[in-house]
Structure formats: structure tokens, C-alpha cells
Amino acid sequence: MSKTVASAAEAVADITPGSSLAVGGFGLSGIPDLLIEALAEQGAEDLEVFSNNCGVDGIGLGLLLDLGRIRRVTASYVGENKEFARQYLSGELEVELTPQGTLAERLRAGGSGIPAFYTPAGVGTPVAQGGLPWRYGQEGNVLVASPAKEVREFHGRRYVLEEGIRADFSLVHARLGDTDGNLVFNKATMNFNPLAAMAGRICIAQVEELVEPGAIDPAEVHLPGIYVQRIVHTGPQTKHIEKRTVREDAA
Numbered sequence: 351m352s353k354t355v356a357s358a359a360e361a362v363a364d365i366t367p368g369s370s371l372a373v374g375g376f377g378l379s380g381i382p383d384l385l386i387e388a389l390a391e392q393g394a395e396d397l398e399v400f401s402n403n404c405g406v407d408g409i410g411l412g413l414l415l416d417l418g419r420i421r422r423v424t425a426s427y428v429g430e431n432k433e434f435a436r437q438y439l440s441g442e443l444e445v446e447l448t449p450q451g452t453l454a455e456r457l458r459a460g461g462s463g464i465p466a467f468y469t470p471a472g473v474g475t476p477v478a479q480g481g482l483p484w485r486y487g488q489e490g491n492v493l494v495a496s497p498a499k500e501v502r503e504f505h506g507r508r509y510v511l512e513e514g515i516r517a518d519f520s521l522v523h524a525r526l527g528d529t530d531g532n533l534v535f536n537k538a539t540m541n542f543n544p545l546a547a548m549a550g551r552i553c554i555a556q557v558e559e560l561v562e563p564g565a566i567d568p569a570e571v572h573l574p575g576i577y578v579q580r581i582v583h584t585g586p587q588t589k590h591i592e593k594r595t596v597r598e599d600a601a
Contacts, residue, residue, distance in 0.1 A: 352529040353575070354560065355582045358388035361554045365394045365519055372457060372515065372546040373401040373411060374522035377429060377592040380539025381410040382521040382556050384584045389521075390414055398422045400515050400549065402453065402542045403429040409590055415443075424515070426450035430592055444485040444494065449477065452512055454545055459514035461548020461577065468509035473501060478510040520550025523587065524573075527557035528566055531575030544573045553577055556584040 355361040362385055365371070375381030386405075390413050397420050404423055405412035407430075414420050415433050422444040428434050437443035448456070449471045459467050476482045480498035487493045500511040522543040525536035533555055535543055547553045560583040 353531045353581050354529050355580045358384045358582050361580050361582045362389045362392055367394050368396045370398040370517040372517040372520040372549040374543030374546040376402050376541035378590040380523050380543050382523040385521045385556050395419045396421045400424045402426050404431050404434045406430045407433050426453050441486040441488050456515045457545035457549040460516040464514050466511055466513045470509050473508045473510050515549050517550045520546045520553045522547045522555050524555055524557045526559045527581050528561050528563050530563045531578030531581050532571045533573040535572050547573055547577050552579045554580045556582050558586050
């Protein structure tokens with residue numbers, strides 16, 4: 351049965367207020383921009399987002415932030431998004447900052463049916479000991495802080511227990527896909543897209559090129575279609591530059 355959906359709007363139509371989303375991309379590389387735009391138009395709010403970062407002001411997840419649609423973010427860094435930083439520091443947004451590799455593995459683990467795992471990343475720091483500010487008050491006081499996590503020793507080394515992530519939906523971008531949902535990612539878009547896709551109970555993929563089953567060599571598939579429930583053909587993606595840097599004129 352084909353998993354294709356006619357439009358991005360149709361693909362995200364049943365994302366309800368309060369839903370959790372795992373979203374692919376790194377900075378502005380490989381973000382599911384058209385799915386995010388469709389979700390902004392759809393109007394769902396009070397969203398919880400798991401993503402490496404939150405786009406930039408007005409682009410990607412930054413669009414949903416600007417509209418006040420996101421309640422909580424689990425990410426590895428704030429990036430170039432000034433509105434993200436403002437909402438976090440003013441107490442409008444709850445933010446769980448986590449080591450980047452840990453976030454990647456939490457997504458992969460959740461998608462693989464692994465509820466939790468031990469990692470050395472964060473041992474001996476507030477990541478494991480607790481106390482990281484999750485939500486600030488309007489006066490700059492900490493209203494919600496991260497809890498302490500279990501730490502165990504294996505073979506003479508300490509590890510902290512991290513939980514896998516499962517989200518209601520995942521939104522991802524791929525260069526190529528077939529109607530069965532098999533996906534191929536282009537270069538750096540391999541970053542968080544496959545992991546986010548795995549973590550969502552319903553994965554929605556936007557693809558630049560859509561082909562029939564069998565057109566993709568199985569050996570070239572980066573993410574098998576078993577992880578993808580909906581796929582929408584969006585065409586070539588508009589490339590955005592997160593931070594433009596140019597050389598000074600030699601003259």
C-alpha cells in the first residue's frame with residue numbers, strides 16, 4: 351500500500367495540540383521545512399520538540415517558536431536562534447539541554463525499542479547530578495531543574511543512565527524516497543534525520559524526489575520504509591545559510 355500523501359498540509363493534519371515531535375536536521379541542514387510550515391498553518395500548539403536545535407529566527411522550528419507554539423524543547427544547543435534564547439531565559443519555554451551524542455543515541459534507542467542505556471557522557475557534571483535549569487521564572491529564578499540520574503560503575507568506569515526518546519510524530523527531510531517509505535539522505539542531512547524518523551510513532555517524510563518501489567537499490571537505502579508511515583513529494587529544497595561568512599576584499 352502506498353504511503354504517499356498529497357500535500358504537506360494533509361500529512362500533518364492530525365497533529366494535535368500537546369503532541370510530541372522528533373524533528374530532523376542540524377542547524378538548517380536537512381530540516382523538514384515544508385512540513386514545519388504546514389504545521390504552523392495548521393495551528394497545533396503546546397508542542398514538545400526533540401531536535402538537535404531549534405532552527406533560526408523565522409526559519410525551521412524557529413517559525414513555530416515565533417508563533418509561541420512550542421512548550422518544551424529537548425536539544426543539544428540553542429544555536430543562532432535569539433528568540434529561542436529569549437523565551438528560555440524569560441521562562442516562556444522549558445528547555446532540556448543534553449549532550450549531542452546522548453541526544454542522538456536517545457532517539458536511536460527509542461526507535462529501536464530500548465527504554466534506556468548507560469553512557470559515560472555527563473558523569474560528574476550537572477547532566478548526571480541534576481540541577482540544570484529547565485524552566486526559569488520571570489525574575490530569573492529556576493522554577494524547574496533537571497533531576498539527578500542513576501550512575502553505575504562498569505569495569506571500573508562510571509556511566510549515567512539515559513532514557514530513550516519516543517515521540518508521537520517525527521518530521522524528516524530526505525533527498526530521495528519511494529512510495530513504500532524507503533529513504534535516501536544527502537550528505538550532511540544524514541545527521542539527525544534517520545534517528546528522528548526512528549523515534550516517532552508516526553513518521554512523516556518530505557522528499558525532494560519520489561520514485562516507485564524497486565527504483566532504489568536496497569543497498570543504497572539509508573532508512574527502511576518500516577520506520578516511515580507517510581511520505582510527501584515536496585520537490586527541490588530551498589537552501590538556507592545559518593550564518594553567512596565571507597572573506598574580506600583583498601583590495
